[in-house]
Each structure stands twice: as C-alpha cells, then as structure tokens.
Amino acid sequence: MQIEHRKKRGKPAEPVKTPRESMSCAHGSQCGWPVSRRDFVAGVGAVAVGAAMGSPAWAASAVDSQATDPSAGSEVPLSLTVNGEQKQLSIDPRTSLLDLLREDLKLTGTKKGCDHGQCGACTVLVNDRRINSCLTLAVSIDGDNVTTIEGLAKGDELHAVQQAFIDNDGFQCGYCTPGQIISVVALISEAKSGAASIVTRDLRQAGPVELTDDEIRERMSGNICRCGAYPGIVAAVRQVSGKSPTQTAFEDRVRGDSSAAF
Ligand code: FES
Numbered sequence: 003m004q005i006e007h008r009k010k011r012g013k014p015a016e017p018v019k020t021p022r023e024s025m026s027c028a029h030g031s032q033c034g035w036p037v038s039r040r041d042f043v044a045g046v047g048a049v050a051v052g053a054a055m056g057s058p059a060w061a062a063s064a065v066d067s068q069a070t071d072p073s074a075g076s077e078v079p080l081s082l083t084v085n086g087e088q089k090q091l092s093i094d095p096r097t098s099l100l101d102l103l104r105e106d107l108k109l110t111g112t113k114k115g116c117d118h119g120q121c122g123a124c125t126v127l128v129n130d131r132r133i134n135s136c137l138t139l140a141v142s143i144d145g146d147n148v149t150t151i152e153g154l155a156k157g158d159e160l161h162a163v164q165q166a167f168i169d170n171d172g173f174q175c176g177y178c179t180p181g182q183i184i185s186v187v188a189l190i191s192e193a194k195s196g197a198a199s200i201v202t203r204d205l206r207q208a209g210p211v212e213l214t215d216d217e218i219r220e221r222m223s224g225n226i227c228r229c230g231a232y233p234g235i236v237a238a239v240r241q242v243s244g245k246s247p248t249q250t251a252f253e254d255r256v257r258g259d260s261s262a263a264f
C-alpha cells in the first residue's frame with residue numbers, strides 16, 4: 003500500500019545508504035565511494051599487469067625487502083672437503099648444504115625431494131655419518147668431510163652398494179636412489195660398530211649387530227621410495243652385508259638367528 007501511495011504522489015523511494023556510501027567521493031562525484039569506479043578498476047588492472055610483467059614497482063618492492071634484510075648480500079668463508087677435494091668457498095650463510103652441493107658445486111646426484119627432512123633423498127655423509135643435507139646449514143659443517151653419491155665409485159669401479167642396487171633391482175625411477183645408497187653405506191658401518199636400533203633385540207650384546215630384514219627396514223625408514231622398490235633395496239643390503247639377497251627370515255631362524263622376524 004505504501005508503494006502505491008508513493009507512486010501516486012510521484013515520490014521515489016530513497017535507498018538506504020551504508021556508512022561507506024555516505025563518504026564523499028575524492029573526485030567530487032556523487033557516487034558515495036572515496037575513489038571512482040573507473041579509477042578503482044584501472045588501479046586493479048595496473049597491479050595485475052604489473053605482477054604478470056614484473057613491473058619496476060614489483061621489483062622495487064623486492065629490492066626494498068632485501069635492503070631491510072641485514073644478512074642479504076653478506077657472504078661468509080667456508081672450507082669443506084667434498085669427495086676428497088678441498089673447497090674454499092664464500093657463501094650466503096643461509097645456504098643449506100643441499101643447495102650448496104647442487105647449485106654451487108653442481109653435484110646434482112644428491113636429490114631434493116621434500117626439502118623438509120622427510121624423504122631422505124638428500125642424504126649425504128658428513129664425517130662418515132649420514133645426514134639430511136636439506137636440514138643442514140652449510141656453515142655449520144665448516145672444516146668437515148662431505149661424501150656424496152658422486153664420491154663413492156673409484157673411477158669406473160662402482161661401490162659395492164651401488165653394484166648391489168643394480169644386481170637386486172633396488173630402484174625404478176632412480177630419484178630416491180642416491181640417498182638410499184648413501185644411507186646403506188652408513189647403515190653397514192653403523193651395524194658393524196654395534197650401534198643399536200629400535201628393533202635390536204639385545205642391547206647388552208657387544209659387537210656388530212646382525213642385519214635382519216627388520217633391522218634393515220628400521221634403519222632405512224628415513225629413506226622413502228615412491229616407486230616402492232623396497233624389496234630390492236632390502237635384498238641389496240643383504241647382499242652387501244654378506245647374506246644371500248634372497249635369504250628369508252625363516253632361513254635366518256634355521257641358521258639360528260633368533261632375532262629374525264617372521
Ligand atoms: S629433501 Fe631432504 S629429506 Fe627430503
């Protein structure tokens with residue numbers, strides 16, 4: 003009824019203004035917005051084009067953020083022995099060992115999988131102990147010895163672990179393989195030195211730890227293989243540890259190895 007009444011009297015209904023709409027327009031129009039619709043659309047377009055083209059404004063903001071980062075551009079000296087070669091380097095202190103190996107030293111055999119310490123693809127030896135190079139700041143190992151997959155073979159002669167992976171189909175795509183092989187090299191010496199794992203049955207027993215399948219799986223659990231080449235990897239470890247690659251846990255038991263899993 004009210005609408006009818008207004009129509010009759012020719013009085014248009016007034017829209018209710020929001021607080022924002024009641025602000026004055028910067029360009030003097032009566033649109034109710036601080037900037038005109040045209041300027042707003044043009045501004046958004048300019049930002050989008052700038053982002054796509056790498057505009058000077060975008061680059062300037064990156065330069066500004068570098069300027070406010072006190073560590074940017076200040077390099078530190080680093081001395082490393084990599085695969086037997088002495089290296090005197092000057093690096094950004096934020097560089098991970100993985101990036102140093104791959105980007106600066108061009109040793110791309112070490113792979114970057116997750117870059118978060120979860121896959122083991124980046125495993126290298128530092129002073130003969132295996133580590134995730136993606137989680138290691140290069141400056142933290144100043145003066146140390148690094149061994150990568152490139153440092154295992156002696157000329158054309160493959161390392162025994164490399165050969166065992168080939169003999170036992172321990173890989174498919176090969177992406178995880180350098181990390182797996184380096185891990186096995188460390189695993190063998192850890193077991194020989196008597197280092198126990200979570201599945202070692204007798205912690206009081208001195209001497210080398212028997213590498214059962216359970217021991218192998220546990221000790222290799224930090225290295226993920228998306229291709230699922232695990233049976234071949236276990237067989238390869240068995241081969242280099244002096245067992246038959248196809249030897250089963252049952253055979254271990256028959257031989258008297260009570261720690262073998264069933
Ligand atoms: S890349 Fe280092 S653990 Fe995955």
Ligand code: FES
Nearest residue numbers: 174176227228229
């Ligand atoms: S062989 Fe492909 S990820 Fe392990």
